[in-house]
Amino acid sequence: MLKAALPAVPGVNQLPGIKKTGGALPDLTLSRNDVVVERSAVERYAEVCGFPNRDVAPVPYLHMLAFPLHMQLMTDAKFPFPAIGSVHLENTIVQHRPVAIGETVSLSLKADNLRASTKGRAWDMRVQATVAGTSGGPDEVVWESVSTYLRVGKGDKEQGDPGMSLTPIDAKGPVWSVPENIGRRYGAVSGDRNPIHLYPLTAKALGFPRHIAHGMWSKARCIAALENRLPDAVRVEVAFKKPIFLPGRAQFGAQANAAGYDFTLVNPKSGAPHLLGRTTAL
Secondary structure, three states: OHHHHHHHOOOHHHOOOOOOOOOOOOOOEEEEEEEEOOHHHHHHHHHHHOOOOOOEOOOOOHHHHHHHHHHHHHOOOOOOOOOOOOEEEEEEEEEOOOOEOOOEEEEEEEEEEEEEEOOEEEEEEEEEEEEOOHHHOOOEEEEEEEEEEEEEOOOOOOOOOOOOOOOOOOOOOOEEEEOOOHHHHHHHHHOOOOHHHOOHHHHHOOOOOOOEOOHHHHHHHHHHHHHHHOOOOEEEEEEEOOOOEOOEEEEEEEEEOOOEEEEEEEOOOOOOEEEEEEEEEO
16 A cells, blocks of 8 residues: 555655556556455455345455556556546446355456546456366356546547446435444455545545445445345446445435346435446346
């Protein structure tokens, strides 16, 4: 996290090896091999995000195992944009089958699809998780994700921002109280200790009035509310909208469609969306 913060520090961010040039994405594929899905770690994650304890990992859990690769790539000297200040716009997870507690997975990550948008430059971070094949057969792809990030800057109005085509729905479900310490709790289980999520002072130093919940916590909390209605093989897509300032309250809503569910999380007073989402059976 220190390496991630240095490119955001005036003066320091001009030093060789720290300065970010805003150029092309590096042609790098990073890997974590033979990672055991441990019950104790899964249960800590489940408790923070609202999942029940089961013998399989929650749908978004493998994002935690891939997060060190996200940080490793974005803090690499060849990566063109600082990690701190890059905005997580969208996230898609495809679970081909549940991953059982005790299974061993290998993960790989690559950044691609650098493109202009109306607000700056966007790119995708693609993760694939595999389990070793049986009897010498090919590895089995069990889980994939795409995280889309934005570096705010000079935009290109000609490009537009197509993004995901998600259906807004009314939030008529429960209102959740989001505690002041949820960013620190989620950071402890995920490794994502970005200062904007930790304390009011650290968030103010980066331009926020106070600290905010992680987008991936809000996605996980929504998936937890739907989990008993989702198939084993499922795609879950979200677009992150307005941040949840801490402490705060957020209202959930879900509506069945032909392929799964549309869902949302909104500010219960204003109705402003924190995220829009969709699940699709595979």
